[in-house]
Amino acid sequence: MENVKEAVKNIYNQFDASHDFQHIERVLQNAETILATEQLADAELVRLAVLLHDVSDKKYTDSKDTENQLINTLPIDDEKKEHIREIIASVSFNGGNELPAKTIEAKIVRDADRLDAIGAVGIARTFAFGGAKGRKLYDDEEEARTAMSEEEYRTKSTASVTHFYEKLLLLKDLMVTEKGKQMAEERHQFMLSFLKQLKNEREGRA
Numbered sequence: 001m002e003n004v005k006e007a008v009k010n011i012y013n014q015f016d017a018s019h020d021f022q023h024i025e026r027v028l029q030n031a032e033t034i035l036a037t038e039q040l041a042d043a044e045l046v047r048l049a050v051l052l053h054d055v056s057d058k059k060y061t062d063s064k065d066t067e068n069q070l071i072n073t074l075p076i077d078d079e080k081k082e083h084i085r086e087i088i089a090s091v092s093f094n095g096g097n098e099l100p101a102k103t104i105e106a107k108i109v110r111d112a113d114r115l116d117a118i119g120a121v122g123i124a125r126t127f128a129f130g131g132a133k134g135r136k137l138y139d140d141e142e143e144a145r146t147a148m149s150e151e152e153y154r155t156k157s158t159a160s161v162t163h164f165y166e167k168l169l170l171l172k173d174l175m176v177t178e179k180g181k182q183m184a185e186e187r188h189q190f191m192l193s194f195l196k197q198l199k200n201e202r203e204g205r206a
C-alpha cells in the first residue's frame with residue numbers, strides 16, 4: 001500500500017489541481033469513513049483501487065497502460081487484480097451512463113470519489129479544472145441551460161458553473177452506500193447555497 005502510494009504520487013501531481021494527489025488523499029479519507037460502516041468489504045482492495053482509480057483517467061491520457069502496469073506489479077492474486085480493474089471501470093460518471101457498481105468495494109470507491117466532486121471541495125475542484133482549461137466562471141444564460149439536454153450542455157458549455165447542472169447536483173441521488181448518501185446531504189446543500197450566493201453577488205445585491 002505505501003509503495004503504491006509513492007508510485008502514484010508523481011503521476012497525479014502532473015495533473016491539474018482537480019485530480020492531483022490531494023484528490024486521492026481525500027477520497028481515501030471518504031472511503032475510510034464509509035468502510036467503518038461496511039464490515040463485509042475488503043478494505044485493502046478498496047484502498048488500492050482508490051490509489052489507482054484516476055492514474056489512467058481519459059481526460060489526461062489515451063491509454064490504460066499506466067493503470068495496467070501498476071496493477072500487474074501488485075502482490076495480490078489475479079482475481080483481485082481483475083476486481084480492481086472492475087472497480088475502476090465502474091467509478092466514472094460517464095454522463096450518467098456508468099457501468100453498474102456490482103460489489104460492495106466498487107460501491108464504496110464510487111461513493112468516496114463522488115463525495116469529492118461535491119461540497120466545498122467539489123466547488124474548488126470544478127473551478128480548478130475550468131481554470132486549467134481556460135474556461136469562464138459562468139455563462140450568462142445559466143438558468144436557461146437547466147432546460148437543455150446533457151448532450152447540449154457538454155457541447156455548448158464553456159463555463160465552470162455549468163458543470164454543477166450537468167453533473168454535480170445529480171450526484172446526491174446517485175450515491176449507493178447508506179453512509180455515502182448521508183455524507184452527500186450536507187455537501188449538496190452547501191453547493192445550493194453557493195449557487196444562490198453567486199447569483200446574488202452577480203446581481204450586485206446589497
Ligand code: ADP
Nearest residue numbers: 018091092093094117122125126129130160163
Ligand atoms: P468521473 O471520474 O466521475 O468521470 P471526472 O473525473 O470527470 O469524474 O470529474 C471529477 C471532477 O473534475 C469533477 O467533479 C469536476 O470538479 C472536475 N471536472 C471534470 N470535468 C469537468 C468539466 N467539464 N467542467 C468542470 N469541471 C470538471
Ligand code: NI
Nearest residue numbers: 023053054113
Ligand atoms: Ni477521482
